[in-house]
Amino acid sequence: MYEKINEQFASDNYSQICPEVLEKIIELNHDNAQAYGNDYYTKYAADKLRELFEIDCEIFFVFNGTAANSLSLAALCNSYHSIICTDVAHIETDECGAPEFFSNGSKLLIASTEDGKLRPEDIVHLATKRDDIHYPKPKVISITQSTELGTVYSIEEVKAIKKVADEHNLLIQMDGARFANAVASLNCTPAEITWKAGVDVLCFSGTKNGMAMGEVVIFFNRKLAEDFDYRCKQAGQLASKMKFISAQWIALLENDLWKKNAKHANEMAKYFEKNISSIKNIKIKFPVQSNGVFIEAPEEILNELKKNDWIFYSFIGAGGARFVFSWNSTKERIDKLVSQIKDISSSF
Ligand SMILES: *Cc1c(COP(=O)(O)O)cnc(C)c1O
Numbered sequence: 279m280y281e282k283i284n285e286q287f288a289s290d291n292y293s294q295i296c297p298e299v300l301e302k303i304i305e306l307n308h309d310n311a312q313a314y315g316n317d318y319y320t321k322y323a324a325d326k327l328r329e330l331f332e333i334d335c336e337i338f339f340v341f342n343g344t345a346a347n348s349l350s351l352a353a354l355c356n357s358y359h360s361i362i363c364t365d366v367a368h369i370e371t372d373e374c375g376a377p378e379f380f381s382n383g384s385k386l387l388i389a390s391t392e393d394g395k396l397r398p399e400d401i402v403h404l405a406t407k408r409d410d411i412h413y414p415k416p417k418v419i420s421i422t423q424s425t426e427l428g429t430v431y432s433i434e435e436v437k438a439i440k441k442v443a444d445e446h447n448l449l450i451q452m453d454g455a456r457f458a459n460a461v462a463s464l465n466c467t468p469a470e471i472t473w474k475a476g477v478d479v480l481c482f483s484g485t486k487n488g489m490a491m492g493e494v495v496i497f498f499n500r501k502l503a504e505d506f507d508y509r510c511k512q513a514g515q516l517a518s519k520m521k522f523i524s525a526q527w528i529a530l531l532e533n534d535l536w537k538k539n540a541k542h543a544n545e546m547a548k549y550f551e552k553n554i555s556s557i558k559n560i561k562i563k564f565p566v567q568s569n570g571v572f573i574e575a576p577e578e579i580l581n582e583l584k585k586n587d588w589i590f591y592s593f594i595g596a597g598g599a600r601f602v603f604s605w606n607s608t609k610e611r612i613d614k615l616v617s618q619i620k621d622i623s624s625s626f
Pocket residue numbers: 342343344345347368369422425426453455456485
């Protein structure tokens with residue numbers, strides 16, 4: 279009746295719930311705590327996040343990343359505003375227009391990117407291209423950390439973005455679907471790469487880090503969070519049993535499990551990169567700085583892998599493939615993938 283799927287590298291959200299998270303749900307499933315986030319697990323999880331980020335910030339738990347991004351952007355924009363992001367940004371390519379929908383029409387202004395990062399000069403160009411009333415007024419810069427192409431903004435790069443943001447009166451929202459991987463990669467504190475570098479709002483994903491589901495929207499700039507609870511409720515993102523999203527966060531925050539999970543995923547990406555880089559016909563497309571490896575390979579190789587039941591994304595154009603590693607990726611399974619790539623490649 280049930281088909282068992284082997285470990286895959288299509289995305290980190292293919293992975294299982296990590297055991298500590300599942301155990302925490304079971305451990306806290308012992309009473310009848312209040313609904314809609316009025317429970318003590320939610321208060322405790324929020325306090326743990328404030329402690330982690332070393333600041334008294336506003337915290338909201340939601341189900342998924344599309345909601346976290348689009349509702350936080352809607353909170354920063356009026357309908358006539360615009361949001362500067364890259365052409366590979368998840369908000370541009372993978373959210374079905376949700377940011378525009380929830381903001382009642384704020385337009386995304388797109389900069390093309392080579393490595394997934396938004397550059398200060400592109401922001402300035404988009405922010406100053408026009409200043410007349412016929413153009414949607416630039417209001418927010420959205421950056422993804424780590425990026426959709428697996429690269430990571432350094433603290434200096436975020437600070438350089440903050441500099442142009444201040445010069446042009448723009449706010450900064452960070453899509454942190456893989457924020458944990460970026461922090462593990464930079465080996466800095468979460469505060470250093472967010473509010474201390476100028477980020478106003480962060481969407482921090484638990485799902486891709488080992489939870490069943492759950493993201494948190496963190497407003498470092500507390501004024502921007504006004505009425506955000508109503509926005510979440512109206513969008514269907516106020517979980518009545520929020521306590522079980524919060525319980526999962528408690529597990530990730532205890533003993534820095536979020537960081538341990540991210541570090542493992544990053545190390546597995548590096549391991550894969552190291553083992554395939556010498557294979558003929560395979561090219562690594564972007565620097566491997568988090569938990570994703572993008573390769574370029576002859577389509578015959580990719581098709582053959584798919585025939586052998588490997589699941590991965592090839593949305594980045596012909597001959598491109600993405601492999602993403604997770605808290606539970608194993609070297610054994612990566613070895614198997616590498617040896618198949620080698621075998622197929624040598625038959626060409
Ligand atoms: C996964 C992901 C999200 C969130 O996606 P949902 O499917 O809505 O949870 C947001 N941004 C990026 C860059 C992602 O990779």
